[in-house]
Amino acid sequence: MFKKAGWFLFLVLILSSPSLAWAEDSFLTQDRANILWTLLAAILVMFMQAGFAMVEVGFTRAKNAGNILMKNLIDFAFGSILFFLLGFGLMFGTDVGGIVGTSLFGLKGVNFASGGAWILTFWFFQCVFCATASTIISGGVAERMKFPAYVIVSIVVSALIYPLFGHWAWGSLLLGDEGSGWLEGLGFIDFAGSTVVHSIGGWLALAGALLLGPRTGKYTPDGTSKAIPGHNIPLAGLGVFILWFGWFGFNPGSTTSVDGTIGYIAVNTNLAAAAGVIGAMLAAWLRFGKPDVSFSLNGALAGLVGITAGCYEVSPVGSILIGLMAGILCVISVEFLDKKLKIDDPVGAVSVHGVCGAFGTLAVGFFAAPGFGDATGVFYGGSFKLVVTQFIGVASGFLWAFGCGLILFGLLKKSMGIRVSKEEEIKGLDIEEHGMEAYPSFQIFTTE
Amino acid sequence: MFKKAGWFLFLVLILSSPSLAWAEDSFLTQDRANILWTLLAAILVMFMQAGFAMVEVGFTRAKNAGNILMKNLIDFAFGSILFFLLGFGLMFGTDVGGIVGTSLFGLKGVNFASGGAWILTFWFFQCVFCATASTIISGGVAERMKFPAYVIVSIVVSALIYPLFGHWAWGSLLLGDEGSGWLEGLGFIDFAGSTVVHSIGGWLALAGALLLGPRTGKYTPDGTSKAIPGHNIPLAGLGVFILWFGWFGFNPGSTTSVDGTIGYIAVNTNLAAAAGVIGAMLAAWLRFGKPDVSFSLNGALAGLVGITAGCYEVSPVGSILIGLMAGILCVISVEFLDKKLKIDDPVGAVSVHGVCGAFGTLAVGFFAAPGFGDATGVFYGGSFKLVVTQFIGVASGFLWAFGCGLILFGLLKKSMGIRVSKEEEIKGLDIEEHGMEAYPSFQIFTTE
Amino acid sequence: MFKKAGWFLFLVLILSSPSLAWAEDSFLTQDRANILWTLLAAILVMFMQAGFAMVEVGFTRAKNAGNILMKNLIDFAFGSILFFLLGFGLMFGTDVGGIVGTSLFGLKGVNFASGGAWILTFWFFQCVFCATASTIISGGVAERMKFPAYVIVSIVVSALIYPLFGHWAWGSLLLGDEGSGWLEGLGFIDFAGSTVVHSIGGWLALAGALLLGPRTGKYTPDGTSKAIPGHNIPLAGLGVFILWFGWFGFNPGSTTSVDGTIGYIAVNTNLAAAAGVIGAMLAAWLRFGKPDVSFSLNGALAGLVGITAGCYEVSPVGSILIGLMAGILCVISVEFLDKKLKIDDPVGAVSVHGVCGAFGTLAVGFFAAPGFGDATGVFYGGSFKLVVTQFIGVASGFLWAFGCGLILFGLLKKSMGIRVSKEEEIKGLDIEEHGMEAYPSFQIFTTE
Amino acid sequence: MKLVIAYIRPEKLNDVKEKLYAAKIYNMSVTNVLGSGRQKGFTETYRGVLKEVNLLKKVRLEIGVNEDFVQPCLKAIQEGAYTGKEGDGVIFVLEIAEALRIRTEETGPQAMG
Amino acid sequence: MKLVIAYIRPEKLNDVKEKLYAAKIYNMSVTNVLGSGRQKGFTETYRGVLKEVNLLKKVRLEIGVNEDFVQPCLKAIQEGAYTGKEGDGVIFVLEIAEALRIRTEETGPQAMG
Amino acid sequence: MKLVIAYIRPEKLNDVKEKLYAAKIYNMSVTNVLGSGRQKGFTETYRGVLKEVNLLKKVRLEIGVNEDFVQPCLKAIQEGAYTGKEGDGVIFVLEIAEALRIRTEETGPQAMG
């Protein structure tokens, strides 16, 4: 431990005025700084797992709280291992045909002494991104999905579905041109993953929610939607704050290098989240007559998802506008999904991550501002080509994730079954699937 | 995303022994390091929003939990936008008369390419400070204030009240002499904001609590104070730990630069918090016969608020003493406010932030130690002049914030009204103001 | 505050292309970077206090939630002060006989201006480690121990028991050979404290649990173990995520310097935790028929504790194996302790921290991989000598901590008593010890 | 006037409510209870240790009705709560000596409705 | 001996308690219930979806009293719980056949007080 | 048929259950209540302010039994719940006019068991 501590003390004492001759050893190299920053950002993103867990626990019923928690835990556990063994190689390994990476499985061939320090740090950062994508799904399929089936979904998403799309958009990040995927070749911009991470997760959740069908009691026989309120709003609120916090690793961390850009990316991220709250709150207030707490919380996430693609490309004012629109969009989308499409998404995963992710990615084509990042959007006189490219990215993300989702959930439904029995659903998944209760001593009004 | 990742890998591989010729590119510049540190500190401070939310939720009743959460969320959302549009310019823009800043509104004129990287990072750090000040108020006015009125308070505080006082004490931080306010001109020391942030928030809460009057049932007709226990002490405890954690961004981050001082500032911060717990616990134990949990939790915050002004100026031993006194003071102040002044402050915001903030600011005049920071306190042979200056700062903070608070809450009371109806109060603000319940399925004993 | 902010702005504006002549001032020195990283890591570790508090609160009953919280708070408060006054000096001061440090009490003699910046930062990092060790105990003695007695235990552990063993294993970290303890002299490897921190805490908890006896109702008259479920699994889950998050300060931070190793240490830490979840979940699933949530949560901690000693020495694949085994071991150990030894450890502190800590320390002797860290384990052709040394460390840790624990708890039992009355235990420690309830308004089924 | 007390499965409350409404019985009070009866409870494990749960979560209904509503009320509950598996519960009918509606100060059968 | 059961508004519990104390009735047991009655419940929205809440939170009092305390007891509850708006609740009085105080083994009217 | 209602100390529920089982009484329903009685409550402080707690946490048992089980039932509860200190609680016995077991449609004394 602390292997060089004594030595540093020595350094501190001696080097009151370091001469240039010392410079090589006594200054922090930029690459070490990048490792430090990328690691810190990854740690922040890792903590988003806690945020997702709390949001999903809070927005669902007490009788399923243990199950939801377990799904989030398992996501991250299997996700880490699978992304190590398989996913990372598919995503960042040597490219074949712009479609798939083919090396670095289990980080094979990485020599720690030369270059490996960076690769391992980069792996960790990518791993927590992958875990984010797969944890989004658990919200959409909450309160009715069989645990073993969920474990398989989680494994397939971390090992295959996420990394493959990731390769198309971000494949070159580690090996440069050698790893480049087809989508980035077109000039697709998704800085921190509105599409790559959030939409992919959201569309998978959509496929799951669709094939599972709504929770018992969610729709009356004549199709009227009924509210099934979450059981613990303070925990959901905590979860949103944790996610907001972790997002400062997600977006600014996606530079994977320390320079001035990390500051304004954080500013953009924060302004969009704030505007998302306001947009969603006002939209809900106007539409339903009250400043709904759960929509306002979702609004923060909607703003954050919306700015994720463009945080490096847009101006602070642009971020406010994107966040505001994402917040409003989220309210509309939740209502549309619930009342028109009659798809039951207990925590709003499809709207927040899928829809706002797509919106945010498209918005880059319009809002990308000169003086920030590399692109110029339509609103600043840029060409429509970027919008088209962004649309191709969004559409291919939808087709890939929703398609894979239908196949995956469909196969599982045919084989082992994906939905718990009605009796189990009414009693709660905690008792039947895990043999426990989340709050064994509190009196819970079990019929609500 | 990861725009330079491939390139860094290359660097890592090539630069086994960087020659001096590479130094310009391959070492981290101090200004980038400062951006990195300031950003990280800001992220930590941002997370304090979650801490405040949990403390306030936990220390109030279940029927108002959603409302409190919402107030905290809205604080940060409106605070961010308003501080961007207005507050930052008033606080750090070109000074007029030592009273008010007049440029940088909406960060206008900031060119990202030259210098803007720093300004945006600095903005974010200041923004989360501003949000802290305004979120303090929600605790003092909890469980009885109308939500729309609160939104207006929150906006005015972030846009005007906080930034103006901030300008007086910290105006020069960005533009140097060009932005300097009158208070810092006197030599007022408030390193991280015992007065600027905490007292301002606390005194505003005092004005609000005063004009709102106590919660129904808080005082019997003959004036005896009755306890209205918070409904979820574990959440409050979590909130305190989160705040303690975030404070390591608040205090050490206020260097906004990376050097050795950040370490001892953290040490001082931690020792004061620890001593605050002990002080408050022992005070409560002696006075009321039991080691009260809620006072001990408040004690940590009292210690933290107390050391905030002087964390850069005092020694570790001084920090222990300041923390201990702040912890004791907090217990005395809570009792005094509650039983003598009969002001109902549900979470102790006035005592913890107002009173201990004032105490901590004054303490700098006595405890500032040679070898730490720049000043010398009375206890180390310094002149009383500093104490006087500190007192001027404390007093002007009180007059400003309490005065503005009285006017603001007073005007709102006259116009739209600030207090919910008695019926609504008894039923809970969640149902009436937001149409929801925080724990819809738990049986809650609604009469307590 | 922000003392150099204006100056930095200036720097940013001027230094578009820093010339070498500027290098001394304009680049971040490695020692400052180390201070920054060590401070950030310490902050993360500090946050583990919140994690422990939530895990322990969640895994015990509602009627003792305030008491548990209070114990965690007090641990950190007294721990910080005592480690400042006494512990740090015993641990890192000038060595006498390889047994005890004898200087630096109250950081006396540390001159902030020369070298003190590092020492203070290092102190903070060590302080939060010390607090971790002592907070482990509260879980094992939960729900039945007198609060005043616990305060004394907490003080003695932070001031004496932990620092002394710490000196033996890590004494040289600050002063080099001058501070070296006997155990590190043998070549004992415990990079971040599987033994020094976790096992020590775990064995102390074992002694406490043994001398206190099981909770009322834990064993039927014929010795059958009965389940006493924790009251709030979502909080426990949150706690585990917080600990996982904080561990990225614990392990990578133990480098106390910024270089490439921090990245792979984080990777190892994460993979072991993930594998721990999987190991524990599968073990519980096979053995008890259901994927138990509480075991899976413990599994994450088991994996983390297991990798702590070797995170710098083993490969990612080794980490997965260590984590997997630790997860399985934790399930076996919990069952063995509970059903065979009939020792009542409410949160599994002994198994997770004591047993998995010992396992992890021994595992270094086998798994230490060439290309990572300094040692070579038996599996890679290393000598058995290292295994023997590791065993000596583990055994001496057990003898020291368990022995001291028996004496300490024994003396307290004889003198002031350590166990609350049966009536108090049944009513809950919150009411009798602290005069409060954690959830005064929720209906709690008090007989469960 | 009679007080009908019924212990039913929580998941059947909605069905029972619908049947009662159909029978024009709108007034009732509902409580959470833990019950044991012929359905013997179950065992689960928590951290590998057996946990006997012999008090199961049930819902308790209290309905004050006038004489002519007693039979419809029993029928409605019986139909709504029936699953045929152990644990369906039981209904008791008690005599109410007096009744008073607080708002209207009506007493006797008047107060029921 | 009579068992008085009253369903009242939660926010009125304190007033009722005071009135009962004034009438020298100190013994009672209180439960949380959800009730439906003439007050038809309300609807709220959660995430834009209508949520019907037709079981409202009420508080249920049970008071075992001797004959001569029945009327004062009814009066006290009626006065304390009255608001005049729908939802004030109802009081039922049941006959107690037998009573036993556990600590003293007193039975009958003795056991009540 | 009788309905036995008992208010006991929460910590005594297990003892009472054991005694009841020994008396071959397995059916019961249990509720959390807050009660006040001869045991006058207690005061505690919260943040230095007095808090009167005069409603104490109790557990309420409801047991429907046939005539010949009434006395054994009372005895069992009395023995299990007794501590001799104030707050042990009280038992009421009410007449059940009619009973119906939902699953079996048994009525009257049959339905009890």
Ligand SMILES: Nc1ncnc2c1ncn2[C@@H]1O[C@H](COP(=O)(O)OP(=O)(O)O)[C@@H](O)[C@H]1O
């Ligand atoms: N004699 C009784 N006294 C009080 N409550 C009873 C009685 N019998 C049944 N119950 C309540 O009804 C619930 C269901 O009873 P149970 O005997 O399991 O149903 P079934 O007769 O359908 O098997 C029990 O859990 C209990 O709450």
Ligand SMILES: Nc1ncnc2c1ncn2[C@@H]1O[C@H](COP(=O)(O)OP(=O)(O)O)[C@@H](O)[C@H]1O
């Ligand atoms: N017949 C009844 N049986 C059981 N509970 C009743 C009955 N009537 C009223 N209640 C209880 O009293 C509460 C108030 O009744 P409600 O009819 O709304 O009052 P009001 O008569 O003042 O309008 C109900 O929510 C319910 O809990």
Ligand SMILES: Nc1ncnc2c1ncn2[C@@H]1O[C@H](COP(=O)(O)OP(=O)(O)O)[C@@H](O)[C@H]1O
């Ligand atoms: N007359 C009564 N009506 C309703 N509940 C009662 C009555 N008397 C006692 N109780 C219940 O029994 C509990 C214990 O009663 P208490 O008078 O304190 O016991 P003891 O007679 O042993 O002192 C009370 O808290 C209350 O819940």
